[in-house]
Every structure is written in C-alpha cells, then in structure tokens.
Amino acid sequence: MLHSSNFDFRISPDPQTIDCLRNGHFGSIDLEPGLSHTVGPAGDAGSIDKTDINDTVIPENAGKVSSGVKRPTTDDHSYMNQKGQNASASNSNDHEYSCHLYTEEEEEDDEDVNFLCHDRMKDLLKMLNLKSNTDYDYASMLRMCSQTDLSEQDIFMGIIQEMKTRCPHLLETLVSVCVKDETKVNLRQITSVAVAYSCLMFARNNKNSGIQRCITMLAVKGDANDEFIRRLNRMSLSLSCSGKLRILDKAVIASHNMLVEAIRTNPLMKITGDNLDMYIRTNHQRTDNSNQDIHWFASNAFFTRLNYQNLPENTPEVRLKDIDAEMFVLNESETLKLNDVQKVLIGRLLCDRDEYQWLKNKLPQHIPHRYKIQSKYREKNEITPVLNGMGNTDVLDKYGVVLGGDMLTRERLQNAKNITYLAPTPKGRFEHLSPVTCELWHVKQDLLSKAYKALFKSDSLGECGTLFHMKTALRRNDVNGNVKSNYKAHEELFLLIVKALIHIASDEIKDCREQNRDIVLSSVFSKIYGLGYSTDDYVYNYFTNLLTWGMQIVNMNDTAKEGDMERLIMNMKENAAFFYSHSAMSKYFSECINTILQVDHLSSPHMKMRQLEGAFINTKGGNGKNKEADLVQEHAIRNQKDLIRGLGANKTENGSRRASSSADIIHRIGDNIDHLLNIPKLTTSHAKKTSSKDLEIAINILNKVQPFNYVKGRQFESFKTIAKNPKLVVQKKDLVHAIQKKIQRLFLNS
Template sequence: MSSITTPRKKKSNSVCFVCLNPTDSHRIAFNEKKCVDVDFVEKLFFICKTDGVKRILKFEDANICRNCFSKVLNTFDFIHKTNENIEQFVSTCVKRAAFSPLTPKSFYCNVNNNNMSTDSQSLPTSRSRKLTKRLAFSDITNESEYDPIPTSTTTTTSEAEVNDHDHSYTSFQKSTQARMILENSDLLTDISNRFTSFCSQGSFLTDLREQSLSLTSRTVMFSSVLHKYRKADDLHENSDHLITAIVKEMMTRVPLLLDAMLCVAVPNSNIIPASIIPSLATCYSILLKLRYNNLSAFHRMVSAITLKGGLNDRGQARLNYLGMTLSCERRLQFQESISLSSENLIIDKLKFNPLIKITGDNLDVYIKASQLFTDKRNKDLHMFASNVIFSRIARMDMDIESPNVDVNSIQAADVLLSSYQQEQLLDVYGVLIGRIMSKLPGMKFLKSHLSLHVPHQYSKKMAEKSTVIPLPILFSNETKHEDCLDIMDSYESQLTSLFTAAFGSLEILRKFKVPVGGDQLTRVRLQEAKNLRTLSVSPEKKFDDLSPIVCEMWHSKQDFLEKCYKALYKVENTPGTLHYFKTILHRNDVNGKVKGRFKPHHELLVAVGEGMIREQILEFCNMECEDDIPQHIKLEGFDKLKDFDKREVLTKLIREFLIFYGYGNVHLGGHIMSENQEIDELQNYCSNLCHWALHLIELDDTAKEGDMSRLLLNCRYSIPFFYSHSALSKYLVENIDFIIKTEYLLSPLQKLRVLEGSFVNVRGGVAQNVESDLVQEHSVCNQKSLIKSLGANKTEKAISRITRAADMISSICDKFDKTVNLKPKGSRHSKCISETDTQIISKSLRKLRPFKFTNGRKCNGFNNIKSLPLSKSKVPMMKDRMNLIIRRLTNGQAVLFDEQEAPEIDEENSSDYLPDI
C-alpha cells in the first residue's frame, strides 16, 4: 500500500517584491487564498496606482513577506479612513464653524449688486461674518468663489449647502434654511438700496450718522459707555446705573436718534411712562452693537440675566438672533473673563491688604440621567466651594505673639459666663426687651428713650462694605479624608501662587497665615487632614499657612434653632405651643426640620417668642390689653422726669423684668417660679420658649451689628442650650473650641481676624452684617443654580467656568433689579410676620394667660417640662462633660458627638429658605 503524502503549502524562494528581502521568512503568493480573501491586489493597486501591476502580480510568480503584507493592509485602511473623515468633515457643518440659521444674517448683500455702498461694506459689525459654503469632498480643488448670499434666480439648494447642524438649537429642515436665506437676501438688498439712497442725499440722517461715528472710538474720552463698561469688573461696578448712563449718552451725543425714538414711542396722551428708559436703552444698545461689535456692555448684562434665570442654550440662541444677548462663543468668553478678573482682583487687593480669611462649604448636586442604563446612572457630584474675605479691621502692625497659657488649667468655668459677663449679657438683653416693649401701643412713649443700635468698639469699621471674592471650585468631597487633603493642598497651592504674584515671595504668608472657616463637618475634617500631615517636612505639606481652622456662626445658629424645635415642637396641637400657632397661622412649610427650611422656622419662633414676651410684659406691668397704660410702680410720674432720669428708670424697670423671669440664668439651671406641689406645664413651656427665642433674637442682632465682644458672650451662653438637648451635641463642641482658640490660644491679631471674619457686610452700612458662612451658603446656591442650567454639559471645565462667575452674575442681576425697581416675586413672605398674624398671636395668648400661674395646668406632649432649658441637677454633669471636651480639644484629640443628628438637607428649593444677605 503506497503512502500518501500530506500536501504542504508551496513556498517560493524568491525575494519579497516589496522590501526585496532575501531572508527565508514565510512569504505569500498573490494567487493564494489569503490574498484573494482580503482583495489584496486591488488594495495594493489603490495605493501605488501603477499601470499593469494587476496583471503582473497575478500571472507572474510574485511573493510578499508577512511583514510587508500587514503594512500594505494597514496603509490601505489608513488612507481609506482618512478620505472618509475628510469628506465627512468638509461636507458637514460643525458648531461655530459655519453659518447658523439662528444667527442674524450678514450685513453684506449679494456681491453681484453693484449698488452697494463702499462705505457701508467697510463698516465693522457683529453680524459681518461671511457665509461659508458647505463643500463636498470633490469640490475641494475648485477655485471658483462662492456667492455669500444666493440670488433670487436660485431655485434649488444643494444638500451640502443646507446640511443640518450638529447642535440641537440650530437644527432646521433643509427647505426652511433655503427659504430663510432667499427671503433675507431680498430684504437685505432692499435695505442696502435704501441705505445707499439716503447716504447719497444730504439730509438730517447724514448728520445722525456723523453723530454716531465717534461712539465707535476706543479712546476713553470719546468711547461709549457700552465700551467703557464691557469688562467684567467695570460692568459689575456700574451695572446699577448702566441703563440711565446709556440714556444720558443718547441725550448728549446722539440727540437726533433720541428725538426720533421719542416721536415713535411717546403715546398720544403725551404722558411718558418710566418704563421708556430701559426701552430706549435696549433699542440704542442693539443698534450700536450692530455698528461696532465691542459696544457690548448691555448685551453682557442681559447675558448675565439669562444665565442667572437658567435660560437654556436654545433660548439664548433665540435672543441672540434678536440681537439682545451675546453669542454662545462670546458668552463663554465673558464667563472666562469673570474668572480671570477674580484672580487678578485678589492679587491687587493682596498688595494693599494681605490679611485674608477663607470660608468653604460643600456643594452637592444630584444629576438625574434622562435614560438609565447600566453604564449611565443617576449620580451625585460632590464639590467644594470657597470664598476669600479681606480684613476690615486687623492690621499687620498688631501683636502676633500667642499668649503663654497653660492649656491644662482651662476649666469649664473659664468657658461659661462669669458674673461680669452675665451682667453684660443682661444689658444687651435689656435693649432687646425695650424694643419689644416699645411695639406695644400703650408703651410707644418708651421708643424715644431706646437706642436703635447697640454700639461697640468697631461699629464704624464693621459698617464698611466687605470684599468677598470666590475661589475656583474644587472637585473634592469633604466627607472623605483623602479629598480633604486635596482641599488643603489646593488651598496651599492657590495661596502660594497668589502671594507670590502679589509680593514675589511667601514671607508674608508664612508670617501672618490664613484662617479657615466652615461648618462643623468642614472644621472637623480639615483639622483632621492637618493632623495627618503633622510630621511632614515642608510648611506647605504641613499646612502651616492654614491656621486656625474654626467653625462659623450661622451654622451654629441653625443648629441652635434645630435644638429648639426638637425640644418644643411636637404634633400635639395644645393651645400655646409652636405647633398650635403653626396651625392657626397656616405656616405649612414648618415641619420641625430646620436644616433645609431655616427661614420659615426662624420666622415662626421669633414671632411666637416676641408674642409671649409681650404677654410677659402685660402681666408684669398689670396691663389688661396692649392699649392700656402700664401700671407698674416705677412708671408713676414718668412724664415729669428729665430725659436722663427717664432712661435710668426704664433701665431699672427692664432689669427687674429680666430678673423676675430668669433671663440670663440658663447656665445656672433651676426654677424661676415658686415651687408648688403641682406645676403649671403651660407656663413652664412658654417660659422655656421665651429663653430660646430671646437668645435667638440676640444672635440675629449680634450678626447685624458685627459685634465681636457679644459674639463671644453668645457662644458662652449657647453652651447650656446645646447641652440641654444632648451631651454629645456637635455644636456644643464647636462653641467650646471657638472660645478656647479665640480667648486663650490665638495671638491678638489672629483673634481679631477670626472674630471679624465671622461677619461680612456685602452691602455696606450700619447693621448690615451677616455671618460669613451664610454668604458662603448663598454663593453655593448661586453656583448650584448655574450648574443645573448647564444641562447635559456638566463637564469639569464648564462647571469651573460657570461657578467662578456665579457671584458676580448674581450681583449684576441684583443691581439691575434695583435699577428698574423690580421687586422679588415668590411664595415666601416679604416680612417675617404680618400685623394680622401678630394680632392673632396676641389675642390667643391673652385668652390663655400662660404666665398667670394656674396650679396643675397641663400641656399635652410636654409632661414635667421645666421653665428653663437646663435644670439645676444637670449643671454638674454639664461641667464634667465640658472638662472632658476641653482636655481632648487642647490635646488635639477627636471628640465624640452624636452621629444620629440630622444631616444637612439639600432640597431643590433650599435657597428659597435661606435668610437674605
């Protein structure tokens, strides 16, 4: 039986015809199946295009090595793909690279129209972009010129000319595009002919054109206000009077244009409404921007308004088509200019005042996907926003030496109110009680003897307007330690860059440092991050330049209000309780959860608290109603006294009132009324609420005045209120930490920087201060609203750009509202409480008489409630807990707190419930 030989693939010993390599590597013949399957010969011919190559390769004994075989296939794929991409790129219009149907058409008319004036063709205009023809790939080599506007004889338009845009807000049907181009072409031709006609004739229109010629000048002396205020800083500073400045410019520089507009706009009654001023400014600004593109201050202001209002890209494109806003590209450049101006402004301010403070807060945005997939889900964006606050009082020549204090000697008594400090607090409480007294109709005569403001050492300085500038947003989550390290590193990097640009070195930064503030979570996390770098070598890595890190006061006040509602708000609708007044006043937005709805809870507690204090005054002064004359013995013959004696009598009367009802004694505990076998629960409940409400009013007034001495008194007196809720209260720890740092550990300069940095005056004026972290909260809300307006374009670059511009955009809008006297419209109350609600509260309390002792009177839901937030039996335990907290804080150790406390609530409309600034 003969053996069968397995067929083997024939190998040629000839060289590869491409590389001519004579090696013995495997070669492939062109008539083999491997070449035929991939159509190798056709691809090779497409590359080299040599005549006769197909016949030679197929019928000659030609071979190719595997290396060259792969290179030829890859080369063919590259050339083929390149041709396809180029053809697609040329034949398809990309964003901002070609004419958009929503963009106003060019002023240029048909090039075949010989009637076009040479002067008009040379005019600079924002709409003077020539149309770009969408060419097919085969038309690249054609050198024929493209007529920018089709003539009326053109009846068809190629597909390449009207190809759809790739961005949504310019997607029109092809037939619609062609029709719009044709219609506008005829209209522009008619306009051009009319312009040429009146230019050739001597008329007042020629004088008007000569008047407007100087408005396009770039020199400061002759330039228009639309050019002077176009920069971000100038627009921000002058947006409150830009409208009036535009109209005044019309009156002085182009009176003919103003006269023509008035002839058309003034009604037949010849009564000119106030709304004509912004209308004239709008028309004038739109016309001048057509004349010269850089006259865009008004358009930048309108673009800021649309951004603040959350108008989407399509809506802004529509307004741009009407000539009222900037184009998409210019709008992005405007936002970038704001970011750049913020950094330059910080550097310029640092050169004159290097004493700054940084506040920071988390910025969380929940993004819902339009469609849910495994790789596309709803997600949370966790970011961190910061502001720089410049000092108003602190100076570089102040003492920077820290006091030599033995931290182990600090006890609870050093943190609580001393007897002298208690007297100071009662003096301030007396002013607040006097204001409430003077609101009673029967005691209005006391108003002239009361001070409108509580003066303090730095009253004038704190009335000055503060400088607050936002820092770039950080894409870090403050709940993670590694991200907190990134936040601190970013702070160090930014401060190093800013101080180097301002002074050329870091000597001033190393000497004076920068305090950092935030809420409780921010203070704890950033302090822990700093502790992690204690053993680092360089000052930057140790975060030595960021010191101290403190908690700010608005979040402390918010938690104070939260603790009050947890203690005194329950669903039992007992007359005289918070829930009862919430029901009869129809305050449906009050639910007991303060965080996220601060303002309605604050308004209700202050309104009910003041009503109960008025009821206390009626009982104390033996008045049957608010209109009665007070019958207290100290007020007998009051009208016959001199002014000095009247103030002294009034002071003694108020002090007696405070002592009688036990105000200022919460840290001592105990009962303020005589003990009985049975207690009056309703009286105790109302007395308890008055203590919370009066101290909340004190916190508000301290913030308005920017009084740093009262700030420390309030922190000391707030401690027993927080402890009455829980020994593990977070802000119990924060108030103790704040007092220890400012009273015992910091130098006089650093102490003053921390205290004055707790308040910000964004408007300027007496009693216009607010807490610095409240300003930070408003910045976060402004940034959050603009981030949501980005739609699907929530990239890091877009978010950084829009958030840097958020505060300035918001400020521009606020100033515009004041200019046109535009009142805010919303569902929230413009006043804390109306007169009608005040009367309802007063009548209800007068009927209940809660401060007239009734033995055994009950208050459902508040069994055995005490008249003070803290009972005397708990005072020793409070001091023991405070000593433990002090020891751990001074040793740099973490302090345990209640993890079950309510977290910050980020509601969609939480910005509506923030106090105004």
C-alpha cells in the first residue's frame, strides 16, 4: 500500500503495487483517509525507476520547483490543499490564488532549488580560493543604461570602453582567452568578451543587467517560455521571470516617453490605425473566466520630414458647384507621364535578359520627382498605445493630426466625428483630428483582388496560359483567389506572369541591338497593350487586360518605394477608373475619389503636403526605401500579435496590453542588436533561383499560346468577350457622372 504522512510519500514493497508499476497498469491508488491520488504515465509514480522499486523513497519537497506562485506541494496533475482535498475540485476560486512576484534575490535563494545543488556547491567551494574584494563595486553602465539606450546605442562598444577604463587587466585576460591569433580577430570574439564581463558583473550585482535585459527582450520576442528564461537566469544570461515582467512594464513606459518627447520636438504628426483582433482561450472556463474575443485599435504615430513653415494654413472656401468631376480623371499630360513611367518600369523588367542588359545604363535607377531628396530621410515612428496621460495636448490642438487607415477605419473615424458634430467645443467635435484618409496599401490590395476576380476562374484550368492554369502549372497552392488571405503569394504570381509576357513581347523586337532605348521601349509598350490591333482576338485581349492590371500594381509599388507624392494622385485617378469599371458599387472607388477630394480641393497647402508625405514612411533611410504607411502599421500589428501569442495559454487582458504596448521597444532592441552583430535579415536562400526557374516555365507555357500574335476570333471559353482594356468597359461620361455623385455625398460628410 502507499502510505502518506505530511505529504512525504513512501512506497512499501507491496507486490500488487509493484506489479502495476512494472507492467504499466496505472489507476487510482488508495491513500490514507481523506486523501486520493492519481498516478499515470505523466504522474510522479510513473517516473520511478522500476529496477529499484523496493528501496525508492521520494524525499520531501524533492519535486517542487518554484514558479512564483505560493502553493502547497503538488504532483503534475493537480495540487492539494492542506486538508488533503483536491483544490481544483473543492475550491471554485482556485484561479484567484494570489501570485507573488519574486525578486531576483528571492529566486536565487529558493531553498527548493538549492537543495538539489547543495552537495555540488560544497565540492565547488573546495576547488576555489575565494577572496572578497571591492574592486568592481563601481557604477557600471550596465546598471544605468535605459531601455531607450539599448534600442539606439552600441552597448557592446560601451562595455569594452568601460572595461578599458575600469578594469584593463580583466579586459586583457578575457581577450587573451578568446583571441587565438591577433591577426584574425572578428566581431564575435569582441562581443564574447563584452557578454562574459556582463555575466560576471550581473552575478556580482543583479542590478548590472544591461545585457541580461537585452537577452530577456530577445527571448520574449522569440516566444521563449518561462522555463527557458529561468534556465538562462541561472546561468546569469537573462533576468528572472518576474524580472521579465518588470522590464516589459518599463518598456511600456519607455515607449510612452519616447512618443511624448517626439511630439515636443515635432508636433506635425500623422496617426495610422488598424484593428488588432484576438481570440483568447482559457484552459479552465468559469462563469467569470471564459474565452474572450478581443477587438482593439492599434495605432502608430509618424512625424514629418518636410518643412512646412512657408506654406499657408488657410483652408480654402470651396463650394460644391466649383468642383468639376473632370478633374478626377486623368488629363492628357498626366496620361503621357504615366505612360513614360510605365516604359521605364517595362525596361527594368527586361534588364535581366542578356540581349537587353544594355538598358541598365540607360534607365534611371530612381524615377525623379520633386521631393526625391526629402523622401530618402529616415522617418521617426512611434507606437501610440494610449494617448491618455500625455499631459498638455495644446500642441496637437494647434497643429492638428492627420488620421489614416483602411476603408473600415476611415469610415469609423469619420462617423465618430459626424456623431459629435453638434458638440459645443472644437475638442468635443474632434476638429483637431482631421482629415481622415484612406491609405495606399489597402487600395493596392483591393485592386489586386479585383484583378483576380476578373481573371482568375477555376473553369479556365484547361485553357493554357490563363491565370488559374499558370497557378496550377507552377504549383502555387497558396494562391486561391482570396487575395486578403495571402497578399504576397497572389502578387508574386501575378507579377511573374506580367514579366513573362513582357519577355515574350520583347522577342519580336528586331532592332533591340541598336540600343535605342526609346524605340525599344515604345515598341514593347505598343505590343503589350495591343495598340493598332483590333479587339476581336479575345486571347490577345485577355493577356492585354492582365498586363494592364499588372503594370498598375508595378507602378503603385514603385510609387511607394520612391515616396513619389506627385504620382500618388495620378495613381488614385487611374485606380478610380479600374474600380468603377469592375463594379459601380466598389467601395474603394469612393475611397479614391475621397482622397483626391481631400488633397486637391478641401485642404490648405500646408495640410495637403502633410497628407501626401504621410502616405509614405521611410523606416530605414535611403532612396527607394519608402513603404506605405498602412503597411508599416500592419507590420507593427504583426509584431504585437507575435508577442501576445508568446504569452501562452490563459492570457490575461493586462498581460496582452503589456505585450502589445512594449512590442515597439522590443522590436527596436532586436533590430539594434542585429545591426551591431551584423546579422542579416532572414531570407529564402534560393529565392532568386526558384523565381528564374518559374519564369522560364511560365515563358514556355505562354509561348504555346502565342499571346501577341493577332488571330481574329480566338477566345478562351471562360473569357469569351473580355475587353482589351479593363478601364474602357465603361464610357468616360458614365465615369464622370458617377464621380459627380460621389463628390456630392463625400462633400457633405467632410
């Protein structure tokens, strides 16, 4: 029988019990009155050595490891109260047990853990000649560096500099250990010296925790669980689990302070926002502890790079009848400019062919525009978890805040302003939060979605060269027509086919060797758009239609990279025609018209430039490094969700808020460490090779169709009457009339 006295379990050599343990027959074993215990493959009894079962004794507290929660001794399945009752069954408030966050000293002095290492510690002390000294009791930078310093400064250089000043003999010793050949010294060796010094200083005084805070942050970013962090802490490589919570709280404060300081120095700010949706499941559901479906609003603040001091801030007084709908359609000069841009983009797609490599030297690396110099500067952005508690907001009231997001976000914010329209104060009417604009990446996403709806049909699987056929031939299983489910995969396939078609069209250019850029690009441009050909070859029409959609996506990508504010409005006019031709009820048709209306007609010159500049964010610095503001917002939300997932099961709302609010500073620390250690971004090693192979396959398939050889009456069964140009499905007068109706509604809501 299994006897118990003060929870000290001893196993007597009972034949029946031994047989059960040896043969794996586990079940309920009777204990003393008032106690019951279940053993099994995952329980304590299941881990007993069967070869020495008769002499096995489980010592008191031997299996107890502190987790920061004060509880009686437990097994792997449940814990018992002092009366011997199963607490999970007898105590309905077990989730309300108070949790005590240990300090670093308390966790290190945990008797339960030290009990296991007591004998080893004695042996180690005998081997060492210990002497107390105060040589290293100085104010180390490891103690004084803040979260902001860790995200911006070179902590490794600072450590080496401190060692050179404070303890040069230790620096010399550590360098001599890690450097074998003084002529071959690398960054890893110097970093090892800094980390070794940090571990020693942390072991001496756990306040010297600069590197440990970095490693803890990186562990949190990498979804490390508490067990892993606890092991690192025992090796002086990271903070404890309770220390992790404290630095996350400090990271939230640091993010808040950075935002406040940024607003003080530059009050011209734009905020982008999007939904942060989560579904949190709990392991033990109660009436007051059930699953949660959370919908939060995450936002980022971006600060201007341009100087607006000389631009007037007076809002023009515009009447509805003064707004001409014709101004929302591309005029002749704008059309010519976009055609020239597309010719350059076509040339870039041809440069990787051997016979067109000469084009590289004859094409601009960056398409010039008026604000090319300003757009290359790195832009400062901050996460804005909560705007409450920021102190005096008079600066924001004076300069206003531009708001941006996807269509749903814009509608919600605009409707919130409409509801408070009759409030007695400007602040109550949210007048400082204006204008509210729709962002470009979501427009591009919906544009690609419309292209797939028009050209991607499962019925066309057997029709060689169609989008669905190419998806199957190239084994792109992640392309299913739902662009929002996987935007990158859908865009890559679409642009791969665009590139293949342009390569095929260039094969028929006979004078490519003459190296006349304008003649070659004009010839390819005419070929892919079917200029001079009739519209009764519907196979030709299909591929021309696909190229029209695809080149607009390429154009929008380049506009975003260059931060080209001049091209932005032209793209919006072009997109409006695409959306309306696809559906007169298109929601993003309204968003395109609203953007043009806000920028060109209802805003002051000062606010117009703030809207245009705020559409693009340069987080790295340099020409061609800009991104859409809402795409940066999507990346920020992804970082926040990654940290929230790392919390594991039974997430709390406070824990989720802590993780999401500290995501920005954690991400910055990670990027800074990657930069200091020269760690490249993770990429697929064979991405270029795979793309080249897929391009070759696509060209071979499309050559069978001969897409640019005009044959009257050709057609695909799934696309019998497809138009050559998707924008010309509707007449211009119908488009202008629809724009006029949208202007009337949007003007009244503005």
